[in-house]
Amino acid sequence: MSCPVDDQTSSIDLPVWNTSKALSPCCLSSLAFACKEWGFFEITNHGISRDFCKKLNSLSRHIFMVPSQVKVRGAGPSSTLKTYTPHFIASPFYESLRVNGPDFFTSAQTSSQAILKQSNPEFSEMISEYGSKMTDLSTRIIEMLLMCLGDGLKKQLLSEFRHCHGYLRINNYTSESIIKSLEEEEEVEGLGMHTDMSCITIVYQDEIGGLQVRSKEGKWMDINPRNGNLVVNIGDLMQAWSNGKFRSSEHRVVLRQCSSRFSIAFFWCFEDKKTIFAPSPIVGDENLRLYRPFLCADYLKFRENREIGKFEKVGFTVQHFAGIK
Numbered sequence: 001m002s003c004p005v006d007d008q009t010s011s012i013d014l015p016v017w018n019t020s021k022a023l024s025p026c027c028l029s030s031l032a033f034a035c036k037e038w039g040f041f042e043i044t045n046h047g048i049s050r051d052f053c054k055k056l057n058s059l060s061r062h063i064f065m066v067p068s069q070v071k072v073r074g075a076g077p078s079s080t081l082k083t084y085t086p087h088f089i090a091s092p093f094y095e096s097l098r099v100n101g102p103d104f105f106t107s108a109q110t111s112s113q114a115i116l117k118q119s120n121p122e123f124s125e126m127i128s129e130y131g132s133k134m135t136d137l138s139t140r141i142i143e144m145l146l147m148c149l150g151d152g153l154k155k156q157l158l159s160e161f162r163h164c165h166g167y168l169r170i171n172n173y174t175s176e177s178i179i180k181s182l183e184e185e186e187e188v189e190g191l192g193m194h195t196d197m198s199c200i201t202i203v204y205q206d207e208i209g210g211l212q213v214r215s216k217e218g219k220w221m222d223i224n225p226r227n228g229n230l231v232v233n234i235g236d237l238m239q240a241w242s243n244g245k246f247r248s249s250e251h252r253v254v255l256r257q258c259s260s261r262f263s264i265a266f267f268w269c270f271e272d273k274k275t276i277f278a279p280s281p282i283v284g285d286e287n288l289r290l291y292r293p294f295l296c297a298d299y300l301k302f303r304e305n306r307e308i309g310k311f312e313k314v315g316f317t318v319q320h321f322a323g324i325k
């Protein structure tokens, strides 16, 4: 994983949804196309300013700066609490802090208290605001996706998502010594190829960039959101629920010659006890189902247990778990 990456990449122009405007039929069809082809699109006018993210970055940095043993000890056994993911789990260059909704404030207080040995109300307030904005956005994104699937489906199927819940991962990528030794064009994987286990994920990444999506042909494409846009991607649960109408794409993060990178990923997921089974109006009259029904919690367990120490490595996706072939 620490080997330099040497693929040739190009960047991809994703459609941008201006969430403060009414959705035109043309915008809806380009979003529908992007969700099928790439499983990725961007959103703008999302209510999160650059200054807000910079401030959150600097507050998070205080937590990440704590010595490694203190963070691991403070967050408790990561296998049970999953609060803090230290370096060398997903990659040598990656660590992350998880904050659970719906009460983001309390969860952030607990995490910061456990690691810093004192609460950090400013951090918790900001996380709470971020979490609640992401929750609202997720609901609207799901509505938009249902509209992409066909006329009238939003009304018919929205209740399927009524028990969704969200959590955040604050991601810190650092690798100063290795990154500094890289040649100008060289890259390393900060987070290896994976698919997300969510319905949808909303990602803020700082100006360093590095997020890439893998095309159907296996080519890595850079995602460089402009003007502070957030990136949205389809996760495995949505791919299965939509009977493959939306694609949960493999993606990764590459690091170039820089000392650190900051991102926040918000995962919007079905409740653990939901049975994922594509509704008939989506599957259509031919009834060609691509996935057998499965319990959401069972899929999460499958992913977690099959990848001891490997985080969200691809190779075990919803296709392997529930795909009908």
Ligand SMILES: O=C(O)CCC(=O)C(=O)O
Binding pocket: 169, 171, 191, 196, 203, 204, 205, 211, 251, 252, 253, 263, 264, 265
């Ligand atoms: O850091 C990023 O930009 C993306 C992170 C990601 O893919 C994830 O946390 O699942």
Ligand SMILES: [Fe+2]
Binding pocket: 194, 195, 196, 201, 251
């Ligand atoms: Fe991801």
